Amino acid sequence: MNSPDHAAQVVGVHAGDSAPATAAGTTSFQGTGMAATAQGYNFAYLDEQTKRMIRRAILKAVAIPGYQVPFGSREMPLPYGWGTGGIQVTAAIIGPNDVLKVIDQGSDDTTNAVNIRRFFAATTGVATTERTTQASIIQTRHRIPETPLAEGQVLVYQVPIPEPLRWLEPSETETRRMHALEEYGLMHVKLYEDIAHYGHIATTYDYPVRVNGRYLMRPSPIPKFDNPKMDMNPALQLFGAGREKRIYAVPPYTRVESLDFEDHPFEIQTWDECCEFCGSKGSFLDEIVIDDAGGRMFVCSDSDYCSQRRAGQANGGDAVAAQQSQQSQQSPNVTGVPGVPGVSDRPPAQPAETASS
Amino acid sequence: MATASASAPEFSSTHGPLLRVNAVTRLYGERTGCRNVSFDLHQGEVLAIAGESGSGKTTLLNCIAGRSRPTAGTVEYNLRHEGLRDIYRLSEARLRLLARTDWGFVHQNPRDGLRIDVSAGANVGERLMAIGDRHYGRIRDTTGDWMRRVELDTSRIDDAPATFSGGMQQRLQIARNLVTHPRLMFMDEPTASLDVSVQARLLDLLRGLASELGLAAIVVTHDLAVARLLAHRLLIMKSGEVVESGLTDQVLDDPQHPYTQLLVSSVLQA
Ligand SMILES: Nc1ncnc2c1ncn2[C@@H]1O[C@H](COP(=O)(O)OP(=O)(O)OP(=O)(O)O)[C@@H](O)[C@H]1O
Ligand SMILES: [Mg+2]
Ligand SMILES: [Zn+2]
Numbered sequence: 134m135n136s137p138d139h140a141a142q143v144v145g146v147h148a149g150d151s152a153p154a155t156a157a158g159t160t161s162f163q164g165t166g167m168a169a170t171a172q173g174y175n176f177a178y179l180d181e182q183t184k185r186m187i188r189r190a191i192l193k194a195v196a197i198p199g200y201q202v203p204f205g206s207r208e209m210p211l212p213y214g215w216g217t218g219g220i221q222v223t224a225a226i227i228g229p230n231d232v233l234k235v236i237d238q239g240s241d242d243t244t245n246a247v248n249i250r251r252f253f254a255a256t257t258g259v260a261t262t263e264r265t266t267q268a269s270i271i272q273t274r275h276r277i278p279e280t281p282l283a284e285g286q287v288l289v290y291q292v293p294i295p296e297p298l299r300w301l302e303p304s305e306t307e308t309r310r311m312h313a314l315e316e317y318g319l320m321h322v323k324l325y326e327d328i329a330h331y332g333h334i335a336t337t338y339d340y341p342v343r344v345n346g347r348y349l350m351r352p353s354p355i356p357k358f359d360n361p362k363m364d365m366n367p368a369l370q371l372f373g374a375g376r377e378k379r380i381y382a383v384p385p386y387t388r389v390e391s392l393d394f395e396d397h398p399f400e401i402q403t404w405d406e407c408c409e410f411c412g413s414k415g416s417f418l419d420e421i422v423i424d425d426a427g428g429r430m431f432v433c434s435d436s437d438y439c440s441q442r443r444a445g446q447a448n449g450g451d452a453v454a455a456q457q458s459q460q461s462q463q464s465p466n467v468t469g470v471p472g473v474p475g476v477s478d479r480p481p482a483q484p485a486e487t488a489s490s
Numbered sequence: 491m492a493t494a495s496a497s498a499p500e501f502s503s504t505h506g507p508l509l510r511v512n513a514v515t516r517l518y519g520e521r522t523g524c525r526n527v528s529f530d531l532h533q534g535e536v537l538a539i540a541g542e543s544g545s546g547k548t549t550l551l552n553c554i555a556g557r558s559r560p561t562a563g564t565v566e567y568n569l570r571h572e573g574l575r576d577i578y579r580l581s582e583a584r585l586r587l588l589a590r591t592d593w594g595f596v597h598q599n600p601r602d603g604l605r606i607d608v609s610a611g612a613n614v615g616e617r618l619m620a621i622g623d624r625h626y627g628r629i630r631d632t633t634g635d636w637m638r639r640v641e642l643d644t645s646r647i648d649d650a651p652a653t654f655s656g657g658m659q660q661r662l663q664i665a666r667n668l669v670t671h672p673r674l675m676f677m678d679e680p681t682a683s684l685d686v687s688v689q690a691r692l693l694d695l696l697r698g699l700a701s702e703l704g705l706a707a708i709v710v711t712h713d714l715a716v717a718r719l720l721a722h723r724l725l726i727m728k729s730g731e732v733v734e735s736g737l738t739d740q741v742l743d744d745p746q747h748p749y750t751q752l753l754v755s756s757v758l759q760a
């Protein structure tokens with residue numbers, strides 16, 4: 134499982150991570166990924182029996198899209214807030230030939246992403262990458278990559294709270310019954326309350342969806358901007374909640390609809406600005422404060438997407454740029470109003486530029 | 491699952507009784523909740539169940555309303571196209587749909603019957619959303635109409651029920667149930683938590699709505715004055731059994747059973 138070829142590939146694809154003691158991490162695995170997997174641990178840390186148990190849960194989840202399958206969540210050498218559900222799912226599906234990408238808020242470089250990537254590099258020896266197109270498994274928190282995913286790729290989400298009905302119904306027995314009987318009116322009560330109090334649906338993250346016309350699902354705290362990407366996606370989408378011990382899935386090419394009202398249709402965030410670095414008008418932008426005088430700029434939250442675009446521009450508009458422009462035709466065309474993450478959107482400046490579920 | 495229309499999907503047949511309670515017994519282990527209760531209820535008819543504390547009124551009501559399976563006996567409801575059907579033989583999904591469209595349930599404590607965390611409007615609109623209404627403006631209009639009909643100030647539509655008085659909360663609970671045009675309402679001591687002056691107004695409102703809407707209702711009360719004001723017919727319960735029943739005025743003016751006589755005289759004394 135850990136040939137020298139592999140080790141070479143790790144270095145080649147993602148040399149940065151293998152340098153020891155570069156970042157403060159919470160795991161003991163940092164810096165061990167270069168030449169061999171960590172001694173004394175099974176491949177991907179979990180024992181084979183646990184992995185089989187998790188795979189059975191995943192298979193059931195794939196068979197019933199959007200349904201939350203309980204599983205025997207294990208203690209992981211990372212705190213719960215770090216995405217132990219997603220890590221266990223990844224550990225159960227990863228093989229020696231996989232290429233792993235880990236993102237947090239769209240970035241490969243946050244402490245969380247770096248540590249999870251290191252953890253798997255150390256315990257599996259697999260190649261890691263920052264390139265969305267080169268990854269076979271992408272573990273994510275808070276974003277779906279801007280670059281469209283392809284058949285054969287797996288997107289693993291880290292889920293803090295899996296139950297969409299939890300906000301108003303604290304009883305697990307009752308929420309299970311509501312799922313079984315498709316009693317989902319309560320979810321619209323929440324959207325109703327948004328409109329009554331704010332004049333529009335103010336939910337901007339973890340926006341509830343209906344999967345395959347059946348199960349109500351929490352997409353994890355991704356921005357609603359990413360919701361349309363879940364719909365009919367060619368990749369397999371797996372969701373893992375460690376603390377709550379639930380796994381659920383959206384198989385490739387499955388319908389995913391964002392809930393809304395006829396007279397208040399689902400809309401994604403839009404921005405007046407474009408990315409300061411790559412000029413993108415079709416990606417999710419983060420606002421960054423750049424000086425004490427209140428100066429700000431907007432940049433792509435997806436760092437790989439941004440750097441690929443810049444590389445393409447440096448080459449004078451090559452295939453990458455062509456691919457991007459094609460992509461922004463498919464995805465909802467986004468320009469317009471600022472949507473600072475965490476702050477509800479203002480009304481869209483251009484009515485056509487919204488996506489209805 | 492349900493149509494997008496705001497009206498109740500289950501309409502009762504116009505033939506025969508709306509509800510048939512047949513020899514219903516509910517035991518709690520050795521203890522009797524209620525025993526061998528039978529009666530028919532017709533469209534538009536209001537029935538009161540009275541009796542002292544512990545006589546089995548709430549137990550019987552919960553059996554009839556599909557909330558607690560009887561130990562023996564049947565509860566049949568007149569479903570459209572199907573006539574009388576044993577409600578405990580319906581699927582859970584169907585029974586729950588029936589209970590939140592064609593029936594209503596008003597609790598003694600409004601906190602048991604309201605969602606205290608969401609606005610008054612959301613409380614009233616919830617049933618509409620539950621049966622598939624997906625038009626915010628329409629839900630809001632209907633909600634406002636029902637708030638007016640129960641004499642709630644529509645300017646309070648976005649306020650939390652916790653900021654309402656007890657009487658207002660009860661009226662909100664009633665509006666929340668009526669929004670799907672149910673045929674049958676169950677009420678467990680609907681006025682008992684209220685001040686006497688507020689009770690009278692609410693009873694007036696209930697009586698007006700019931701006759702206007704042709705509602706059938708089963709009202710549990712320990713207060714014979716409530717029965718007198720609201721109910722066409724009256725059941726008197728003692729130790730889980732019905733000891734006397736008949737037209738309300740008849741039972742109250744000329745009680746036959748010694749227990750009823752005692753109840754009526756104690757009311758007169760009070
Ligand atoms: N969940 C239960 N478990 C055991 N016994 C119960 C239960 N509920 C009611 N009982 C018993 O059944 C009998 C009838 O109770 P019930 O609550 O139906 O009376 P009630 O007429 O509604 O009284 P009240 O006027 O005080 O509300 C009582 O003896 C009561 O103790
Ligand atoms: Mg009672
Ligand atoms: Zn960019």
